[in-house]
């Protein structure tokens with residue numbers, strides 16, 4: 405399988421899941437500026453949406469949308485518990501977290517990476533994000549991971565977007581549960597491998 409990625413972008417989430425599951429996934433770096441890849445492909449021919457991540461399967465099919473990709477990867481090795489059993493209550497909790505991370509955190513941060521928003525618009529985004537961080541801080545009082553004892557795809561995604569906190573000038577020291585969670589996640593060998601492969605520092 406091939407994972408199309410940009411270092412440090414949301415594609416880090418499926419990258420972490422692939423390494424946690426020890427799946428044979430090779431990385432293809434996307435240059436967003438001209439929608440090409442380091443293997444010489446035109447990225448829009450891989451994913452017409454133009455954004456990362458995208459996963460090319462062994463069959464040649466391409467799967468897009470991070471939330472779909474991490475579930476696909478986790479289901480390749482169900483014994484690892486990277487996603488609870490389909491239909492169980494923990495499974496719906498995982499979906500609940502994935503949706504929160506995608507729509508409230510990930511897309512919350514997205515505006516801060518745009519250059520067509522005013523400072524006032526960006527300040528409003530930070531106010532909204534801060535409320536979501538407050539919720540996460542409260543939820544992580546239990547832990548050690550979002551769904552309890554097991555690291556799941558939701559943690560790979562949550563860690564990935566928490567890495568963008570400096571962009572919102574959010575100091576994780578003011579969120580002790582989140583800071584401890586970040587340290588716990590990035591202590592995992594698979595996370596460290598993914599960071600090394602993307603040449604990223606620890607948060």
Ligand SMILES: N[C@@H](CCC(=O)N[C@@H](CS)C(=O)NCC(=O)O)C(=O)O
Pocket residue numbers: 413414415436454455456457468469470471506514
């Ligand atoms: N709905 C997509 C959004 C992916 C997304 O926001 N990708 C960003 C990086 S984190 C990107 O490639 N942005 C470049 C662009 O939109 O042109 C998903 O969840 O996978």
